[in-house]
Amino acid sequence: xxxxxxxxxxxxxxxxxxxxxxxxxxxxxxxxxxxxxxxxxxxxxxxxxxxxxxxxxxxxxxxxxxxxxxxxxxxxxxxxxxxxxxxxxxxxxxxxxxxxxxxxxxxxxxxxxxxxxxxxxxxxxxxxxxxxxxxxxxxxxxxxxxxxxxxxxxxxxxxxxxxxxxxxxxxxxxxxxxxxxxxxxxxxxxxxxxxxxxxxxxxxxxxxxxxxxxxxxxxxxxxxxxxxxxxxxxxxxxxxxxxxxxxxxxxxxxxxxxxxxxxxxxxxxxxxxx
Amino acid sequence: xxxxxxxxxxxxxxxxxxxxxxxxxxxxxxxxxxxxxxxxxxxxxxxxxxxxxxxxxxxxxxxxxxxxxxxxxxxxxxxxxxxxxxxxxxxxxxxxxxxxxxxxxxxxxxxxxxxxxxxxxxxxxxxxxxxxxxxxxxxxxxxxxxxxxxxxxxxxxxxxxxxxxxxxxxxxxxxxxxxxxxxxxxxxxxxxxxxxxxxxxxxxxxxxxxxxxxxxxxxxxxxxxxxxxxxxxxxxxxxxxxxxxxxxxxxxxxxxxxxxxxxxxxxxxxxxxxxxxxxxxxxxxxxxxxxxxxxxxxxxxxxxxxxxxxxxxxxxxxxxxxxxxxxxxxxxxxxxxxxxxxxxxxxxxxxxxxxxxxxxxxxxxxxxxxxxxxxxxxxxxxxxxxxxxxxxxxxxxxxxxxxxxxxxxxxxxxxxxxxxxxxxxxxxxxxxxxxxxxxxxxxxxxxxxxxxxxxxxxxxxxxxxxxxxxxxxxxxxxxxxxxxxxxxxxxxxxx
Numbered sequence: 145x146x147x148x149x150x151x152x153x154x155x156x157x158x159x160x161x162x163x164x165x166x167x168x169x170x171x172x173x174x175x176x177x178x179x180x181x182x183x184x185x186x187x188x189x190x191x192x193x194x195x196x197x198x199x200x201x202x203x204x205x206x207x208x209x210x211x212x213x214x215x216x217x218x219x220x221x222x223x224x225x226x227x228x229x230x231x232x233x234x235x236x237x238x239x240x241x242x243x244x245x246x247x248x249x250x251x252x253x254x255x256x257x258x259x260x261x262x263x264x265x266x267x268x269x270x271x272x273x274x275x276x277x278x279x280x281x282x283x284x285x286x287x288x289x290x291x292x293x294x295x296x297x298x299x300x301x302x303x304x305x306x307x308x309x310x311x312x313x314x315x316x317x318x319x320x321x322x323x324x325x326x327x328x329x330x331x332x333x334x335x336x337x338x339x340x341x342x343x344x345x346x347x348x349x350x351x352x353x354x355x356x357x358x359x360x361x362x363x364x365x366x367x368x369x370x371x372x373x374x375x376x377x378x379x380x381x382x383x384x385x386x387x388x389x390x391x392x393x394x395x396x397x398x399x400x401x402x403x404x405x406x407x408x409x410x411x412x413x414x415x416x417x418x
Numbered sequence: 419x420x421x422x423x424x425x426x427x428x429x430x431x432x433x434x435x436x437x438x439x440x441x442x443x444x445x446x447x448x449x450x451x452x453x454x455x456x457x458x459x460x461x462x463x464x465x466x467x468x469x470x471x472x473x474x475x476x477x478x479x480x481x482x483x484x485x486x487x488x489x490x491x492x493x494x495x496x497x498x499x500x501x502x503x504x505x506x507x508x509x510x511x512x513x514x515x516x517x518x519x520x521x522x523x524x525x526x527x528x529x530x531x532x533x534x535x536x537x538x539x540x541x542x543x544x545x546x547x548x549x550x551x552x553x554x555x556x557x558x559x560x561x562x563x564x565x566x567x568x569x570x571x572x573x574x575x576x577x578x579x580x581x582x583x584x585x586x587x588x589x590x591x592x593x594x595x596x597x598x599x600x601x602x603x604x605x606x607x608x609x610x611x612x613x614x615x616x617x618x619x620x621x622x623x624x625x626x627x628x629x630x631x632x633x634x635x636x637x638x639x640x641x642x643x644x645x646x647x648x649x650x651x652x653x654x655x656x657x658x659x660x661x662x663x664x665x666x667x668x669x670x671x672x673x674x675x676x677x678x679x680x681x682x683x684x685x686x687x688x689x690x691x692x693x694x695x696x697x698x699x700x701x702x703x704x705x706x707x708x709x710x711x712x713x714x715x716x717x718x719x720x721x722x723x724x725x726x727x728x729x730x731x732x733x734x735x736x737x738x739x740x741x742x743x744x745x746x747x748x749x750x751x752x753x754x755x756x757x758x759x760x761x762x763x764x765x766x767x768x769x770x771x772x773x774x775x776x777x778x779x780x781x782x783x784x785x786x787x788x789x790x791x792x793x794x795x796x797x798x799x800x801x802x803x804x805x806x807x808x809x810x811x812x813x814x815x816x817x818x819x820x821x822x823x824x825x826x827x828x829x830x831x832x833x834x835x836x837x838x839x840x841x842x843x844x845x846x847x848x849x850x851x852x853x854x855x856x857x858x859x860x861x862x863x864x865x866x867x868x869x870x871x872x873x874x875x876x877x878x879x880x881x882x883x884x885x886x887x888x889x890x891x892x893x894x895x896x897x898x899x900x901x902x903x904x905x906x907x908x909x910x911x912x913x
Contacts, residue, residue, distance in 0.1 A: 183717040375642040376661040
C-alpha cells in the first residue's frame with residue numbers, strides 16, 4: 145500500500161502554497177496599487193471597498209500583504225540559495241577529505257561563522273553597506289552556509305561508508321565524481337528538508353531586520369516594516385499590526401509543517417511500519 | 419492561631435494604606451516629564467542639542483532676559499535696562515540678592531564672565547552668532563552692567579533670552595556638563611544616564627517660589643513606549659509627544675489633557691542646491707509643485723501642522739503666506755521637468771528618525787513618483803544624519819524640522835547644508851542685522867521670505883505643531899514652544 149501523505153505535510157503545503165500563490169499573483173495583479181497613497185481613505189477597517197482595510201497612508205492592506213509576501217519569499221529564496229550554493233559543496237568537500245586538513249579547515253571555518261550571533265552580523269553588514277533588501281539577503285545567506293555545510297557533511301559521511309561507494313571507488317571513480325553522482329542524490333532529501341526549515345528562518349530573519357529598519361526599504365512593502373509602522377496605531381487600528389503578524393506566523397508555520405512532513409515522508413528511518 | 423496571623427496582617431495593611439496616602443500627597447508637588455531625546459550634556463552654553471535647553475532652560479539656568487509662554491521676551495536676572503539713543507549701549511540693572519545654587523552671589527562680574535566666555539575666540543557656544551555684535555561688556559557696579567554693541571541690533575534683547583545666553587559662574591562652569599549650577603528655581607540633583615534627570619526645588623530662589631518640590635525628566639525615545647508610559651501614569655506630562663496618531667485616545671480620556679500649540683519648527687524638504695540637477699531652479703520648482711502639503715500633514719502628522727510656503731513661522735506677525743506660489747500642481751511639475759530635460763530623475767532622500775520625516779518621506783516619495791521623479795529612500799539615525807547630510811552634504815533631499823526661533827538667517831550662510839548661495843539674500847540679512855526701525859525690519863523680513871520662496875531653495879512643507887499630553891490635573895505647562903524649553907516655573911497640580 146502506498147503510504148498516505150501525513151496531515152502535517154498537507155497542511156503545511158497548503159499554507160505555503162497560499163502565500164506563494166499570493167506572491168506570484170502580485171507580480172501581475174493586486175487589488176489596488178501599493179505605490180499610490182490615498183491619505184483621505186486611510187485607516188479603513190476591513191470590509192467594504194478594501195477587503196482587509198487600508199493602512200495609515202490609505203494603501204490597500206491586501207495588496208500590501210501580497211507584495212510583502214513577494215518581498216519575504218524573494219529574500220528567503222535567494223538567501224537559502226546562497227546558503228546551499230556555498231554550503232553544500234563545502235560539506236561534500238569536507239566529507240570527501242574526512243579527517244584531513246581540508247575537512248578541518250572547512251569545519252573550523254564553519255564554527256567560526258556559527259560563533260557569531262547571526263542577527264548582530266546582519267546589523268553590522270547593513271550598518272556598513274547601508275540597509276537594503278539586497279544586504280539583508282547577503283546577511284541571511286552567509287549565515288545559512290554553515291548550516292548546509294554541516295548537514296551535507298554529516299549526511300555524506302554516512303553515505304561514504306556504504307558498500308556501493310566502495311564499489312564505485314573500485315571501479316575507478318574519483319572523489320569528486322562519487323560526491324556528485326552517488327553522495328548528492330542520496331542526501332537530497334535531507335537537504336530539501338533543511339532547506340525548508342532555513343526558508344522559514346529566512347522569512348523570520350527578513351521580518352526581524354525590516355522591523356528594525358534594516359531590511360527592505362520603503363516604498364517596497366515588507367511584513368516586518370508594516371508591523372513596525374503600525375505599532376503606535378495598534379489600539380485604534382489593530383488590523384494594521386494583526387494582519388502582517390498573522391501572515392508571518394502562517395508562512396513560518398506552513399514552512400515548518402512542510403519541513404517536518406517532508407522529513408517524515410522522505411526519511412525511511414522515521415517511517416513507521418504499517 | 420488565626421488571631422496571631424490576622425493581627426500582623428492588619429498592621430501591614432494599615433502601613434500600606436499610610437504609605438499610599440503619603441505617595442498620593444507627594445504626587446501633588448512632584449512631576450515626571452517625558453522627553454524623547456536625552457541631552458548629551460547639561461550645559462546650555464556648550465552644546466547645540468535642543469534636549470539640553472528642554473531640561474535646564476528657565477528651570478536651572480536663567481539669562482538676563484527670558485522667553486515667556488506666549489513668545490514675548492521678559493526681564494529675568496536683569497530687572498530693567500536702558501538703551502542709549504544711538505542703540506549701541508545697553509545698561510542693565512540686575513536683581514539683588516541672587517545666588518547660584520552653590521551659594522555664591524550672582525553679580526555683574528558673572529554677567530561679564532558669561533558673555534565674554536560665549537563670544538570668545540575659543541568658545542564652544544552653539545549660537546556664537548548671537549554674541550558677535552557685542553563690542554565690550556563692562557561692569558559699572560556689582561548690580562549694573564553695560565554692554566556696548568559695534569552696530570545697532572534690534573534683536574539684541576531677544577538674543578539674550580536664548581538658552582545659549584544664560585548666566586553662569588566661573589567657579590562652577592567647568593563641571594556644568596554633568597553638574598549644572600545656575601540661578602534658577604530648581605537645583606540639579608541627579609542624572610541617571612540613559613534614564614532620567616532629577617531636579618529639586620531651590621529653597622533660596624530669588625524670584626517667585628515654584629509650586630513643585632521635585633521634577634524628573636524621563637527619556638523615552640520609542641513612541642510606543644511613550645504612549646504606554648503616559649497611559650500607565652508613569653509620566654505626568656509629555657510636552658513634545660511623539661505619536662500624534664494616538665492623541666484622539668487621550669482626548670477621549672478625562673484623565674488627560676491634550677495640548678496642541680505651535681512651535682518654531684519649519685519642517686522642510688531640505689534640498690542640496692549644489693547637487694546635480696538640483697542646482698537648476700526649474701527642477702526645484704517642479705519638486706515644490708509635486709508636493710501636496712495637506713496630504714503630508716494629514717498622513718504624517720494626523721492633521722497637526724500648518725502649511726507654510728517659506729521659511730517663517732505662521733504665528734509670527736511678519737509672516738507672509740506664500741503657499742500659493744508652490745501649490746500642488748503635478749501637471750506644472752511635469753512640464754517644468756520636461757523643460758529642464760530631466761524626465762528620468764532619481765534623487766536620494768535621506769530621512770532622520772522622527773515620524774514627520776519617516777512618514778512624510780514615504781508620502782513625498784509617492785508624490786514625486788507621480789510626476790516622474792524617482793527617489794531612493796534611506797533611513798538614518800541622527801548621528802548618521804548629522805555626519806552624512808548636515809556636515810557631509812552628501813544628499814539630494816532630506817526632511818527636517820528647523821526648530822530655532824527666527825532662523826531664516828541660515829539661508830545667508832552658503833556653507834549651510836542646503837548650500838544656497840545668493841548674494842541678494844545675503845545682502846537682505848546683512849541689512850536686517852543693522853536695521854532697528856520696526857517697519858524697516860518687517861519689510862526686510864518679508865522680502866527675505868519671498869526671496870527663499872521664489873528661489874525654491876527647499877520644499878517648504880509645514881510648521882510643526884507642538885502636540886503634548888499631560889495629566890488633566892496639571893496646569894501651567896507651555897502651550898506653544900517659542901523656544902526649546904520645558905519651563906516648569908508655573909506648573910502646579912490642582913489637588
